Amino acid sequence: MFCLTPVLAVLLTLAAGVVLFAALRKPPLEALSLIFVAPLTTLRGLAELTVKATPLILIAIGLAAGFRAGIWNIGAEGQFTVGALTGGSVALAFYPATGWWLLPLMALAGIAGGAAWGAIPALLRTRFNANEILVSLMLTYVAVLLLGSLVHGPLRDPDGLNFPESRLFQTAMPLIISGTRAHVGFVVALLAALVAWVLLEWHLIGFQIKVLGQAPRAASFGGFSERRLVWLCFLVSGGCAGLAGLFEAAGPVGQLVPQLPAGYGFTAIIVAFLGRLHPAGIVLAGLLMALTYIGGETAQISMSLPSAATAVFQGLFLFFLLACDVLVTYRLRWMWRTANGDRKLVVSPPIRHSPLAIRPLRD
Amino acid sequence: MDLLVNIVIGAMIAATPLLLAATGELVTERAGVLNLGVEGMMIVGAIAGFSAMIATRSIPLALLAAMGAGAVMAALFGILVLTLRASQVASGLALTMFGLGLSALWGQGYSGLSAPAFPHLHIPGLTDLPLIGKLLFGHDLLVYLSLAMVALVAWVLQGTHIGLILRAVGENHDAAHAIGYPVIACRYLAAMFGGAMAGLGGAYLSLVVTPLWVERMTAGRGWIALALVVFAAWRPWRALLGAYLFGGITVLQLHSQALGLKIDAQLLAMLPYLATIAVLVLISRDTMRQRLNAPACLGKPFHATA
Numbered sequence: 001m002f003c004l005t006p007v008l009a010v011l012l013t014l015a016a017g018v019v020l021f022a023a024l025r026k027p028p029l030e031a032l033s034l035i036f037v038a039p040l041t042t043l044r045g046l047a048e049l050t051v052k053a054t055p056l057i058l059i060a061i062g063l064a065a066g067f068r069a070g071i072w073n074i075g076a077e078g079q080f081t082v083g084a085l086t087g088g089s090v091a092l093a094f095y096p097a098t099g100w101w102l103l104p105l106m107a108l109a110g111i112a113g114g115a116a117w118g119a120i121p122a123l124l125r126t127r128f129n130a131n132e133i134l135v136s137l138m139l140t141y142v143a144v145l146l147l148g149s150l151v152h153g154p155l156r157d158p159d160g161l162n163f164p165e166s167r168l169f170q171t172a173m174p175l176i177i178s179g180t181r182a183h184v185g186f187v188v189a190l191l192a193a194l195v196a197w198v199l200l201e202w203h204l205i206g207f208q209i210k211v212l213g214q215a216p217r218a219a220s221f222g223g224f225s226e227r228r229l230v231w232l233c234f235l236v237s238g239g240c241a242g243l244a245g246l247f248e249a250a251g252p253v254g255q256l257v258p259q260l261p262a263g264y265g266f267t268a269i270i271v272a273f274l275g276r277l278h279p280a281g282i283v284l285a286g287l288l289m290a291l292t293y294i295g296g297e298t299a300q301i302s303m304s305l306p307s308a309a310t311a312v313f314q315g316l317f318l319f320f321l322l323a324c325d326v327l328v329t330y331r332l333r334w335m336w337r338t339a340n341g342d343r344k345l346v347v348s349p350p351i352r353h354s355p356l357a358i359r360p361l362r363d
Numbered sequence: 364m365d366l367l368v369n370i371v372i373g374a375m376i377a378a379t380p381l382l383l384a385a386t387g388e389l390v391t392e393r394a395g396v397l398n399l400g401v402e403g404m405m406i407v408g409a410i411a412g413f414s415a416m417i418a419t420r421s422i423p424l425a426l427l428a429a430m431g432a433g434a435v436m437a438a439l440f441g442i443l444v445l446t447l448r449a450s451q452v453a454s455g456l457a458l459t460m461f462g463l464g465l466s467a468l469w470g471q472g473y474s475g476l477s478a479p480a481f482p483h484l485h486i487p488g489l490t491d492l493p494l495i496g497k498l499l500f501g502h503d504l505l506v507y508l509s510l511a512m513v514a515l516v517a518w519v520l521q522g523t524h525i526g527l528i529l530r531a532v533g534e535n536h537d538a539a540h541a542i543g544y545p546v547i548a549c550r551y552l553a554a555m556f557g558g559a560m561a562g563l564g565g566a567y568l569s570l571v572v573t574p575l576w577v578e579r580m581t582a583g584r585g586w587i588a589l590a591l592v593v594f595a596a597w598r599p600w601r602a603l604l605g606a607y608l609f610g611g612i613t614v615l616q617l618h619s620q621a622l623g624l625k626i627d628a629q630l631l632a633m634l635p636y637l638a639t640i641a642v643l644v645l646i647s648r649d650t651m652r653q654r655l656n657a658p659a660c661l662g663k664p665f666h667a668t669a
Contacts, residue, residue, distance in 0.1 A: 072452055129650045130643040133399065133452065134590045138636040141583050149629035269456060308467030308578075315461025319439070322449035322457055330448070 005324040006274055006281070010288070012320040017313060026303055034303065035295025045294060047180030051252055052293045055080070055244035057189040057286035059268035061196045062240030064277040066233035068200070069209040070216070073234055075121065075136025076241040077265025078143035079114040083242020084249040085147055086113025088256045091169040092155060102171045106246055114242015115235045117143060122234035126227045132234075140265070148258045155256055166256035173251040185247035190283065192240065197279040205232070241265060263311075267293075270318045289314070368494055370611075370618055375506055376572060378610025380405070380564040382509045384588035385595065385602045386516055387560025391437075392592055393520060394553035395533035395660035399455025400440055401561050402585025403462020408433040408562025409569040410466040413576045416478045425478075426505075426566060433562020434555040436462060441551045448664045463579060470576050478574040481505075505567050510603070512560070517599035529553060533658035536665040546665050561585065583636065590639045594646050596656040605642070612638045 014032065021028040039045035059076045066073045073079075087110030094102060120139060124130040148164070157167045173183035200206035212219040212229055219226065244264065249256055271289050275281030296310035384401050391398050398404075412429030419425065436458060443454040481503045484490065490500040520526040531539040532549045540546045568584070569576050587609060595602035616631040647653050 074456065124640070124644055128644045129647040129653060130640070131590075131593065131647065134586060134593075134643055135640050137586050138583070138590075138639050141636045142633045145629045145633050149627050152629065153627065266460060270460070273453060306468055306471055308464055308471065311464025312461065312468050313464070315457060315464045318453070318457035319443065319461060322443055322454050323447050325449055326447040 002276065002328055003281075005327055006276065006285070006321065008327075009274070009317065009320040009324045012324070013313065013317045016316050016320075020309065020312065021305075024305070024309070026305060031299055031303060031305060034299045036291060038298055039291060039294045043177070044180055047177050047182035048294050049287060049290050050176075050182045050186040052290035053286040054183070054185040054189045054251075055248055055264040056268050056271045056289055057283055058185070058192055058244040058247070059237075059241045059265055060271035060275065060282045060286060061189070061192050061279060062237030063268060063272045064275070064279070064282060065196065065200065065209055066237050067213075067272055068277050069212040069229055069233055071230055071233045072133045073118065073121070073136050073237045074133050074269070075118075075138075075140045075143075075265070076237060076268055077261050077263065078136065078140030079117045079238040079241035080245035080248070080265045081140070081143040081147050081261045082117040083110035083114035083245035084256065084260055085143075085150065085245075086110060086116075086242070087246030088166065088169070088249045089155065091171060091250065092166055092256075095167055096170050098170045103173070103250070106171070106250060107243060110242045110246025111239040112242070114245060115239040117242070118234040118238020119231075122231045126230050132230070144258075144261055147256070147260065151256050151258055157255075164258055168255045169250055171250065172254060173247060181252050183247070183251045185244075185251055188243070188247070189286075193279040193283050200279065209233070241268075267314060270314055270321075273318060273321055366618070368498055370614055371498060372502070373614035373617065374607060374610035375502065376610070377613040378606040379506050379509050380567045380572070380584055381588050381591060381609055382513065382603060382606035383505075383564035383567060384561045384585060385591040385606055386509070386512050386599060387557035387564075388588055389557075389592050389595065389597060389599060389602055390516055390520075390529070390560075391553050391557030392661055393533045393597055393658055394529050394550050395536060395658050395663065395665070396441075396444065396550050396554050396557075397451045397455065397662040398437065398440055398458070398554055398557055399452060399589065400436065400458025400462065400585075401557075401588050402581055402583065403459035404433045404436045404558045404561035405462075405565035405568075405581045405585045405588075406466040406579070407436050407462045407469075408565030409580060410470045410473070410565075410576060411562065412566025413478060413569040414469065414473055416570055417473065417476055420479060422481070422570075425570060426563060429562040429566030430559035431562070433558040433560070433565070435558070436562075437554045437558025438551070440558070441554045444664070445547050445550055445554075448666070451662050451664075459585070467578050470578060473576040474578070476576065478570050481571045481574065503571055505563070505571060513599045513603045520599065530658075533660055536660045536663070540665070540667055546667070550665070561588070564588070587635060587639050590643055594642050596646070597658060609635060609638065 017032060018028040021031045039049060059080065063073055063076060087106040090106045090109040091102065117139060121132040121135040124135050125132040151166055152164045155166045157163070157165055159167070173185055176182050176184055176187065200209065208219065208224040208229060211222060212224060212226060248264070249260060253260060267289055271282060271285045274288070275283070275285035292310055292313055296305070296307065299305040300307050384405055388398065388401055408429040411432030412425045415428035416422070416425035440454055440458050443449045444451045483503050484500055484507065486500050490496050520530065528539070528544050528549060531542070532544060532546050536546045565581060568580055573580065591602055591605045591609065594605040613635050616634050619626060619631055
């Protein structure tokens with residue numbers, strides 16, 4: 001069930017998609033094949049898949065650690081933006097220099113920027129007990145406004161026509177498939193997933209994170225420092241998001257523009273859940289969500305499907321995913337004898353994932 | 364003096380959507396349900412109200428549509444977290460994402476249209492009084508409604524049997540269940556009340572404040588409303604104070620040019636968000652008091668064992 005429910009959620013979303021397309025008066029099956037199959041049939045489509053999947057996987061990997069521990073970093077979009085901003089600023093500071101050293105430096109600056117932005121909610125949560133969900137989310141709005149303000153002002157291209165955008169970077173991400181936009185960031189994202197897998201499944205840190213998430217009291221009896229884990233999760237997820245932001249700025253975009261934050265930080269939350277907070281699952285989930293982005297764009301052009309339909313899809317997806325989780329945590333069964341003699345569907349108490357399982361009802 | 368009156372009126376207008384949404388969420392949370400989808404419910408309420416207004420040109424129908432849409436969204440949330448017992452945090456996020464997408468899809472044909480003017484209270488004699496006339500008797504009807512709702516919620520929570528049941532469900536759902544109160548039904552109703560109020564708050568934005576439909580027009584107000592509930596320590600009258608404080612900050616940003624401040628507009632636009640963070644830090648600092656104020660069963664799933 002644990003691995004089956006995401007598949008079930010995908011099927012339910014597809015079914016909802018058929019209804020949605022029919023309601024928009026588009027041929028449903030044609031639209032679905034356009035979204036989910038067409039991009040996979042061309043090299044360009046596959047390359048674009050990796051381009052979109054890179055930020056999703058990278059951010060979701062970072063978020064998954066926190067979500068496992070019940071530490072909710074919702075502001076990855078902000079950390080993504082700040083990472084792009086700090087990494088991009090390095091590129092602009094050394095303009096027009098090029099060299100092998102520049103890209104790693106930009107990447108480091110991106111990681112540092114994202115981690116620093118993530119450190120704010122970590123500090124406020126550990127020091128002042130402020131809710132990290134609200135703080136990290138508010139910081140997203142601040143980060144997007146900061147980016148807008150800077151590309152309107154100090155970072156604006158001096159040779160541009162007063163457009164709110166920076167100079168084009170002189171250093172771009174090395175490509176992995178020439179002639180496409182697929183860049184080396186995808187490899188980095190896969191490596192990050194591998195490292196996360198090892199750490200989360202086999203390292204003590206991964207164990208501490210799991211215990212804190214599933215049984216906070218046990219974690220405190222075990223002497224695991226919640227404070228330390230909050231810091232760790234926010235720095236790691238912030239750093240990952242910052243790196244993803246820099247990859248986006250230095251890769252497909254090539255400069256700093258106000259519309260750089262395009263919602264990857266929020267979609268990555270869906271990716272993390274869809275991948276069951278497991279690195280391998282996240283890689284698959286990231287590719288699948290990337291497919292909806294590219295397919296959505298294709299359908300937008302060739303069928304004039306509204307772009308908002310993709311967002312509805314993604315929202316529905318998370319809904320179904322969470323709804324299907326009832327099959328993981330509970331056992332559904334028909335109860336024949338209830339107090340008033342009616343037959344009814346009963347959700348019986350937890351069968352896994354709960355340290356405090358209550359005995360099931362008598363049949 | 365006129366500038367001051369304008370600032371106060373502007374602050375009240377900016378505060379009203381926050382107040383409506385926060386009052387609703389406060390009731391939801393007092394029943395023990397943490398619905399992080401306020402932003403999603405607000406934005407769906409905004410487009411539902413706006414499209415109903417365009418279609419029918421009737422204010423009551425538009426407001427009802429907004430409240431209905433918000434309540435339906437909250438019911439969806441209820442199915443997820445109350446019936447299927449999914450994580451409340453994750454489901455709230457899902458509700459926000461779904462609401463943002465749905466509203467964008469729904470609102471496609473509505474950009475560029477503008478809603479008819481919203482009626483303002485006008486009592487001959489009283490409204491024409493200098494200064495306080497416009498301040499006390501010249502607002503649109505929803506401003507008065509939001510104030511009335513605060514009073515109503517405060518009274519129901521503290522002074523009625525219904526409020527007692529609601530608080531019992533939020534403070535200790537096992538005990539409430541043992542006494543025979545319908546915990547799940549009570550939470551559904553509280554969540555749907557919260558949804559309806561959030562929808563109304565959203566409609567206030569699209570019908571009164573702008574009055575236009577713009578994608579993502581709530582711009583984080585749903586999240587600020589959530590922070591306001593924490594600020595208010597789950598008490599309605601303090602939510603009123605908080606909302607008006609925030610309204611003031613928002614308006615100060617608009618009037619800063621008139622006051623002669625030369626700060627980048629985008630930096631000023633950060634103010635409400637930064638203020639939210641500052642307020643959260645100040646309020647939450649005292650861990651013990653925070654724990655005493657919050658409903659004890661907030662965010663915890665309920666499962667009937669007998």
